[in-house]
Amino acid sequence: MENMQGKHFSITDPKDVNTVIYQVNKTEKEYLDKFPKYTVERLESTEELRGEGKKKTFYVDNPSPEGNQLVILSFGKDKVVVNMGLLYGDKVRITKRPIPVKFDTLYSEEETEYKDFPYTPNLKRPISIIDPETTEEVKPVLYFDEKTNEIKGKCKLKPYKSYFAFEIREDK
Numbered sequence: 585m586e587n588m589q590g591k592h593f594s595i596t597d598p599k600d601v602n603t604v605i606y607q608v609n610k611t612e613k614e615y616l617d618k619f620p621k622y623t624v625e626r627l628e629s630t631e632e633l634r635g636e637g638k639k640k641t642f643y644v645d646n647p648s649p650e651g652n653q654l655v656i657l658s659f660g661k662d663k664v665v666v667n668m669g670l671l672y673g674d675k676v677r678i679t680k681r682p683i684p685v686k687f688d689t690l691y692s693e694e695e696t697e698y699k700d701f702p703y704t705p706n707l708k709r710p711i712s713i714i715d716p717e718t719t720e721e722v723k724p725v726l727y728f729d730e731k732t733n734e735i736k737g738k739c740k741l742k743p744y745k746s747y748f749a750f751e752i753r754e755d756k
Contacts, residue, residue, distance in 0.1 A: 589645070589646050589647070590643055590644060590645045590646065590647065591643075591644045591647045591671060591674070592641050592642060592643045592644070593641070593642055593671065593676050594639055594640060594641045594642070595639075595640055595642075596634060596637050596638070596639050596640070597637055597638045597640060597658070598636070598637050599636040599637060600660060600661055601658055601659065601660045602638075602658070602659045602719045603640060603656060603657065603658045603659070604626065604627075604629075604657050604659070604714070604719050605626075605627045605629070605642050605654050605655065605656050605657070605669075606624045606625060606626050606627065606654065606655040606657070606712065607624070607625045607626075607627055607644060607652050607653070607654060608622055608623075608624060608652075608653040608654070608655060608752050609622065609623045609624070609625055609708060610622060611623060618734075620710035620752075622710060622752035623708035623709055623710050623752075624655065624708075624709070624710065624711070624712050624750075624751075624752060625708060626712070626721060627642045627643060627644060627654075628642070628643045629641060629642045629643065644671055647671060651670045651671060651672035651673075652670070652671040652672075653668070653669075653670055653679075654668065654669040654670065654671060654676070655667075655668060655669075655750070655752070656668070656669050656678075657714070657719075657748075657750075659714075659716050659719050659748075664716065664748055666750075689746055689747070689748060689749075690713065690741060690746065690747040690748075690749055691745070691746045691747070692741060692743060693743055693744060694743050695740065695741070695742060695743050696740075696741050696743075709724070709737060710751050710752060711749060711750070711751040712749070712750055712751075713739050713741075713747050713748070713749045714747065714748045714749070714750075715745075715747060715748075716746060716747070716748050722739045722740075722741065722747065723739075724737030724738060724739045725737065725738050725739075725740065
């Protein structure tokens with residue numbers, strides 16, 4: 585039986601704040617010519633009520649000895665606070681020099697599909713779209729693009745609703 589290696593850490597969200605954390609993965613060198621340099625993966629979490637707030641515990645499977653880059657998104661009423669962090673050893677440090685993150689608020693008065701984006705061979709993607717009210721990801725519909733010979737995804741967005749989208753990009 586294989587042992588699962590992992591780390592966990594906790595934060596406490598105040599009332600009316602919901603934090604989600606993504607791990608930033610670097611694409612393996614042999615795939616860099618076809619795929620984005622970075623992909624994002626949402627960390628699994630559990631939560632327990634603590635008075636007015638919530639204690640959330642986040643889990644990182646197979647942590648890297650060089651550290652794991654994190655994107656920390658705290659959703660409050662009408663705003664999102666974006667922080668970058670590094671899980672290194674048994675500590676999470678908020679970074680002073682963040683990696684570049686592009687984020688947008690998406691809104692349309694018609695049902696719309698948002699952007700084709702490629703997936704890496706292990707089905708990771710460079711972009712995430714989040715419903716800020718529930719902090720749940722909008723799950724993309726996967727399809728095989730025969731013209732480019734790639735697996736791609738599209739997200740369906742509901743009308744009259746705002747979404748938060750972010751993507752990790754290479755610093756030029």
